Amino acid sequence: MTREEGAAVVEAILFTMGDSVEISALAKAMEMDAREIKKYIDYLKEKYERSDSGIGIIELEKAVQLCTKKEMYEYLVKIAKAPKKAVLTDSLMETLSIIAYKQPITRLEVEKIRGVNSDHAVNRLVEFGLVQELGRLDAPGRPLLFGTTEEFLRSFGVRSLDELPSIGTVQVEEFKAQAEEEINVKLDI
Template sequence: MKKKEGAAAIEAILFTMGDSVEISKLAEALEESIDEVKEQIEYLKEKYNKTDSGIGLLELENSYQLSTKKDFYPQLIKVASTPKKYVLTESLLETLSIIAYKQPVTKAEVERIRGVNSDHAVNRLVEFELVKELGRMDAPGRPILFGTTEEFLRSFGVRSVDDLPSVDIDHAEEFKKEAEQEIDVKLDI
């Protein structure tokens, strides 16, 4: 299949599916190698990166999805109903960051790190589709393992959890000292 024809087929598949599609599934559908599909995806990226296109191509780990460019969100919102918005409180963000960096992780591990019950926070993150059940741990009680979703990647603008900022141990120690100082000051008041 020629590059433009293959790219058009990929575009049609991604448009119709709406959600992301794994590159291996695209290759299977086009009966081509993954390398050939990658070339066609690069062609689509170039096509969509032009300023006269309102469509973008999201790469999410080994999957691709068509999306509206962020530049056109104000116009889109005038036509479409208001998208669901959720508020990520400090406790939800804290829980989400633990899950993102430690995944797969159990609720008990999250609670051990946070020092408080995390049932509500984990349940809300599942409800917001930022976190999902990945399976069960092979341990007594078979606790549920949690991890992040493609919605998490989309929401935070990263392709993969590997793209998350690394945790700097030196800064973590500084933050710990600052927190301890704040606690000491509050106790003196």
């Protein structure tokens, strides 16, 4: 194995692990002597010392770790503070659709429609600002009512809930057939 190839293996391991890796573990994984691994690490250190590299290697007792150069911290802070785009999973989209079309709706009503616990999904949608509490239902336990927000309208490019696509009877029948098929698969019928 050439110096460049060995260094590439060390680099790949350190990158993938993220945390520090003991030199003895690297030696064992690469079936080499620790002194040889140290040569690869020294080669990588030299490579990363150049100004066109944003990373470096730090040594921690008998371990090494890839790290970001201190000069790059200001850029990391900027990206870390940037707002993160909400990623809506299928379960979140399903929950959001139910709330959008049935609002105001309680969490229990959402769960009856979905057939699964929806606490996490509703909480995430509230966290993303797509759903909000609208008040309480005048019923025993006074459950919270949920509905969509202006952020929901902006995100989906509609001015009002009236602009949401309507579900036709053909679509309802297709949804019922899909649901029955999923139930049959789950029950191995």
